[in-house]
Amino acid sequence: MFGLVALWLLGVVAGVAWLCRYSVIPGPPAAAVTSWPTELGPLRKGDRDTLVMVLHPDCPCSRASMSELAVLAADCEGDLSIEILFAQPPELVENVRSTDLWQSAAQIPGAMLLEDRGGALARSLGATTSGQVFLFDAGSALRFSGGITSSRGHAGNNAGRVAIEAIVHKEAPGIKTTPVFGCSLW
């Protein structure tokens, strides 16, 4: 009986390992821009850093990213301008504003929500995975690019958020890029 239970435990542990493995497989790395792309127009607030998050409107994993962005917005209030870009693939026809993600994003104070039909703006940033954020300083230079969750759809403390907070608060800068965990944009 002990042998059977051990076999069961082994099987279950293998399943858990598969799930964990799936959770930490990031999306394809982005060929990120180095400065604020002109397609996005001029920087809305030139006196502070600007963070742009690119989202697939239906990506369930990005709920965790949105949750982390809310934390970030609270931590960096007054020092950070936030824009959330809903990149809608050309073949996907739906009302972006009715999605859960849009509703959640609308709750973040001061955040600007943008519909990117066809995804041209997201492409100009080089974004490939939902949940990817780009942090530009007041001089339009890219300071950080990556994800702000530790794994797929998993909220909680993560290296990306810590790095962005450090940059915004003019502290010793840490890493400049992190893997992005979310659905593929294209």
Add this chain to the structure above:
Amino acid sequence: MVVAAKNMSTSPPRPLPPNIADNAAALLREHQQIIWKRTDLLLSSLLEFEWALGLLLALWRSPRTWNGANSSVHPHVWAAIYLGGAILVAPILLALLRPGRVLTRHTIAIGQMLMSGLLIHLGGGQIEMHFQIFGALAFLAFYRDWHVLVTATIVTAADHLLRGILIPESVYGVAYASLWLTAEHAAFVIFEDIFLIGSCVQGVREMRGIAENRALLEHSYHDVEKQVEDRTAELKSAQAALMNSARTAGMAEIATSVLHNVGNVLNSVNISATIVADKLRLSEVSTLSKVSEMIVQHKPDLASFLTTDERGKLIPDFITDLAQCLGEEQSSMLGEVQSLSKGIDHIKQIVAAQQSMAKKSNVRTSVLPASLIETALNLQPPGLASDVQLQRHFADVPQLMLDQHKVLQVLINLVANAREAVMVRPAGKREITLSVGIISSAAGDRLRFQVTDNGMGIAPEHLTRIFSHGFTTKKDGHGFGLHSAANAAKEMDGSLSAISSGMGHGAIFALDLPVNPVEEGVSCKI
């Protein structure tokens, strides 16, 4: 809190005798088995619920994964179905097939913690979902077996340790996590464990106390039961001895009863015999022998003697008077002899009745009830009619089947008692009324013999005792008469009752008997 818990402890004083301690240990194991089996089923059901919850959570939070405009079922849904299902398979099977076993509850503990981890994962790692871990630990404490909590804690610690080493970002959100971080996370679980383990230990201590108390109670119960058995055996033995004594006493009582009844009749027999003896002693027969001697002396000149001699001339008249006198004597003695014969016959019947009673049988003969009253009066000592005013109220009751000797026994007693009772009154004011008739009662028609006197009466406090064996208010009484009369009434399926308005107001004694009509062609029935 610990002091309070100790005060609440139900542990009896120690040490317990070995046999009670063994029983207490067995009772504790039995109690634990019940709890373990119950908790096995409860927590396996909880796992099923959690599995369903995980599936709903996956379908709600991440039903599909996207690749541009294309979507497919999210791996979390498959994980909820298959991994969740795999997690609960072993715990449920063991709970159903091997409930109460050590392996079962530890497997359930492992399953609970793995399922908690899955739910946290499917819930997106929200901090609220981590409460599931603490809830699961609390549920596992239902087992009251702290080892299970250790297993659950090891699973959680191992999960954090392994993932902290292999995939640290999945647990801590950073690419590198020190062991201290793992320890920090584990500390919360250990913090709860301390209280839960303490609670389990206390719970087992209380269960042990209950088991020991129960063992003591059972021991006491068995002791009492054994004592009851011993006492019952003693009682049976005593009962047998008592029955022997009762039998002996019963025989003595019967003998007393017989003697009493025979004694009553012997009084009249004795008087009749005395009268006969007196009459014989004073009989004129002796005078006849003198006359006879004179006749023999004057045999040669008998004719001249009878006609000329002064004494001889008196002989014919004397013989005529003597014949008349002897005739009267004969008649008187015949009456006394008849009374004597009746008395002797009654004694014989008393003895026969006693013998038949010993055989538990009754002899009923066809008899006119009123005649029994007359017989009872006749069997009384002489002088009754002159001492007392007797009144008779006899209804027209036909012949019935009666145990006449038992009825006589009762009536003789009642009349004798009534006679004694009225003697306290002055002559001329002593009345005894004898009646017989049929009365109607709830039990049907009954034959009633009633003896009413205006004598000394019965005190109210004595009314309930007068039929008791040995109870008497007479100076020279024995307390057998009414007792045996009541017994005789009962043996005839009848009853003997008494009514009195109190001292000085006389008394009424009633003998009620079933009415047994005479069947055609039957004169005697046993």
